Amino acid sequence: METTKLRVNRKRLLDTINVSSSIGTLENGGLNRLALTEEDKEMRNIFVQWLQDEKLEVRVDxxxxxxxxxxxxxxxxxxxxxxSHLDTQPCGGRFDGVLGVLTALEVIRTLNENNIETDYPIEIVNFTNEEGARFEPPMLGSGGVVGEFTKDFIYSAKDNKDISFQEALLKIQYMGEEKHRLGNIKNFIELHVEQGPILENKNKLIGIVEGIQGISWLNVKVVGETNHAGPTPMENRKDALAPSAKMVTKVYEITNEMKGLKTTVGKLNVKPNITNVIPGEVEFMIDVRHEDDEVRASAIDRLREQLSTIAVMNNVEVTISTDWHSDTVLFSSDVMEAISEAADLLGYSKARLFSGPGHDAKYISKIADTGMIFLPSINGISHNEKELTLEDDIEKGANVLLYTILKLATTQ
Incomplete structure (x- = not known):
């Protein structure tokens, strides 16, 4: 058949997604499939079987x-x-990461059934622990491949039950060999749901991702003095929580001063966390993101100064440290052009945008020309059971991925 008439099999693709959606299913239709759990193992086993059914050479690193x-x-x-990845958040959606793996599988199935041989080999990959929901930081599988993290660092990461990454990997029997790591690739392409509202707001179908915003995680520890809530006068207190609340407010206010800056406080611990005891210690995390690394660095400097001032004015101590950071990545212009050409060929609307979340493509861009395709997320919702990307959009996105891969895997 003419390659310009080539299309993925919609029913087969949706059936494959439905199988994934049945593993780790939550009451409201979302997924809880944390990395290296029994649910993850079940999904991996099925995925490996699908790869073998297509006569692919399967390996695990x-x-x-x-x-x-x-x-x-x-x-x-x-x-x-x-x-992309098949692991999810504890209350995640059915599409985040999953679409990138399963649409890639559908592309291979389509090429196989039409006996289309490409010039360059094609490799599908499912990366481990992209979400970082069980083992922090995120993207350990792809980060390990490119040397962003050492093997010792990754293996020693522990979950909230004190189980290490290495122990969990051995338990589900997916400990492979170092020689099997991804290497000798010319391109990497990742299809993903946008996880934001830009495409929907612009009424565009295909997102051509220009790069991934830089991210920093700051750990803030505020230390006051624990004391009894009853007899301690207000003027004699060193309450760690009250100034922490002011700090959190400041974290959000700074976004009004710096265009495009995103800040989030999503994790907070109060000690001793008892109703009638004045909090003596508070620890919280700040997520800071911007597509310009200099702007992000400037925001962090200003936050350090402003939070320190709040601490002095409230007679408490504050320590601010960087737990993790990842600089902005710009994607390959050649891959972006291949995605754009595929969208034009199929008659799909498109828009260029930056990714707010981090993705495996961020690290793999260190070893290959890389790009990403975004599909609309209804109401911009993700990391939530209500996450939804429409079936029509999934089919069209898979076709864009098909033609992008054909372009990249063919000699010019």
């Missing part, structure tokens, strides 16, 4: 990343890699 390789005409040429 020492971080549990799963690969399926489809040979090209040039056996020793670098591959075009495509994929």
């Amino acid at each position: 020492d971080f549990g990343n799963i690969y399926g390789r489809r040979k090209g005409k040039c056996k020793d040429c670098p591959a075009v890699a495509v994929g």
